[in-house]
Amino acid sequence: MGVTLNDSVAPKTTAYLRCSAGDCGTTLDLHERALACPKCGELLEAVIGPDHVDARELKRRWLERRLSYAPHNASGVWRFREFLPGDYPQHAIVTLAEGNVPLVPGRKAAEWAGVKRLWFKHLGWNPTGSFKDLGMTAGMTEAKFIGAKAVACASTGNTAASLAAYAARAGLTGRVYLPAGQASANKLAQALDFGAEIVQIEGSFDDALETLLGKSDPELYFLNSINPFRIEGQKTAMFELLEQLGWDPPDYLVVPGGNLGNSSAFGKAFRELKQYGLIDRIPRIVIVQAAGANPLARMWSSGAKQLLAVEKPETVATAIRIGNPRSWKKAVNAVTLSGGLVMDVTDEEIGDAKSMIGRDGIGCEPASATTLAGIRKLAATGQIDREATIAAVLTGHALKDTDYIIEAHGPKTRRKREPESATVAVQ
Numbered sequence: 516m517g518v519t520l521n522d523s524v525a526p527k528t529t530a531y532l533r534c535s536a537g538d539c540g541t542t543l544d545l546h547e548r549a550l551a552c553p554k555c556g557e558l559l560e561a562v563i564g565p566d567h568v569d570a571r572e573l574k575r576r577w578l579e580r581r582l583s584y585a586p587h588n589a590s591g592v593w594r595f596r597e598f599l600p601g602d603y604p605q606h607a608i609v610t611l612a613e614g615n616v617p618l619v620p621g622r623k624a625a626e627w628a629g630v631k632r633l634w635f636k637h638l639g640w641n642p643t644g645s646f647k648d649l650g651m652t653a654g655m656t657e658a659k660f661i662g663a664k665a666v667a668c669a670s671t672g673n674t675a676a677s678l679a680a681y682a683a684r685a686g687l688t689g690r691v692y693l694p695a696g697q698a699s700a701n702k703l704a705q706a707l708d709f710g711a712e713i714v715q716i717e718g719s720f721d722d723a724l725e726t727l728l729g730k731s732d733p734e735l736y737f738l739n740s741i742n743p744f745r746i747e748g749q750k751t752a753m754f755e756l757l758e759q760l761g762w763d764p765p766d767y768l769v770v771p772g773g774n775l776g777n778s779s780a781f782g783k784a785f786r787e788l789k790q791y792g793l794i795d796r797i798p799r800i801v802i803v804q805a806a807g808a809n810p811l812a813r814m815w816s817s818g819a820k821q822l823l824a825v826e827k828p829e830t831v832a833t834a835i836r837i838g839n840p841r842s843w844k845k846a847v848n849a850v851t852l853s854g855g856l857v858m859d860v861t862d863e864e865i866g867d868a869k870s871m872i873g874r875d876g877i878g879c880e881p882a883s884a885t886t887l888a889g890i891r892k893l894a895a896t897g898q899i900d901r902e903a904t905i906a907a908v909l910t911g912h913a914l915k916d917t918d919y920i921i922e923a924h925g926p927k928t929r930r931k932r933e934p935e936s937a938t939v940a941v942q
């Protein structure tokens with residue numbers, strides 16, 4: 516195809532890391548290998564910005580890149596590269612053509628929830644079936660760029676699957692720390708298929724992350740969402756969503772909350788898009804947690820200033836069975852900036868919402884269905900106007916947790932289960 520593209524990017528005057536605590540002020544070189552501020556210990560964030568932006572021209576260029584098969588244009592993350600870290604050479608980008616996923620109207624789901632204008636942004640329709648791929652292409656590109664030999668994460672399953680795939684793509688060793696017996700078999704299978712080393716930790720996701728962060732192996736590059744490069748990749752989901760809505764922001768953006776990296780990323784996206792004049796207002800961010808793993812929702816409703824971890828998180832939505840989310844301060848900033856809120860929903864509400872998303876022919880994993888359950892609750896109590904435009908983020912594919920579906924549909928559909936595989940090490 517004879518498409519010619521103007522690929523000159525806007526000159527970047529700004530590209531560094533800074534402490535995410537507003538009053539600290541510590542900055543670091545962009546490629547410094549750090550996850551926390553060396554002065555105060557808070558998480559870091561990337562500060563990236565073109566010199567100046569011609570909004571119309573930039574939006575045109577982003578769309579034009581969809582006509583190109585060049586890997587850095589075919590990726591729905593890297594086509595927004597003016598707002599991404601690092602002037603990586605094209606060949607250095609580790610990509611599986613992630614992003615560019617559709618925005619699907621919810622019909623039965625909208626009716627069930629009592630609202631009129633509902634869209635699902637299905638990030639589960641990414642290469643490994645979850646939104647993690649958007650962050651992983653950015654994180655893995657940086658890992659490779661700075662010469663890491665091995666990459667690792669703790670995970671409830673999806674980050675593990677994504678890390679495993681992108682590590683394989685990059686030719687790096689991937690190692691994933693999973694809470695033993697708690698990640699879905701489907702996600703574990705993906706990580707195995709992509710050749711990652713699996714370490715099962717007795718305890719929760721929080722224990723697995725604690726164990727991993729305790730390792731001081733200079734060879735190991737950390738790819739949990741506390742890694743600022745992951746957040747940068749994930750934020751492009753909102754660039755794409757707004758492009759699909761003709762740059763007319765929805766009234767609400769509803770997202771599940773676990774370790775709270777994704778909601779932080781989306782808040783950052785809106786902040787930057789508004790700052791550069793690409794949108795004129797910021798959607799209200801609604802974070803929905805599962806009632807058994809709801810530390811931020813508790814904090815929000817009590818008005819507390821500090822997060823109290825949930826000691827034993829428990830929910831059928833295993834992806835968000837997290838009691839001590841690391842990015843909670845960034846997430847609070849995102850919700851506050853947008854005039855949004857944080858809430859929780861029960862496992863039963865999650866199950867009902869998941870079935871309705873299924874009836875729309877869309878499907879998702881249980882954690883993603885917290886969004887529709889939350890919308891229904893807000894509409895029922897009049898906190899969301901029935902006429903409001905709402906974008907709900909579906910974070911994982913329906914096939915990510917098939918055991919849940921089989922169980923939910925009753926005894927007749929249950930298969931006899933095989934004994935657990937002995938191929939994985941338990942720590």
Ligand code: F0G
Nearest residue numbers: 670671673674773774775776777910911
């Ligand atoms: N939805 C799904 C399907 C997830 O896998 C996760 C997180 C979330 C929502 C929550 O996102 O942590 O950014 O608030 N999964 C992580 C993992 C923790 O290890 O796969 P978050």
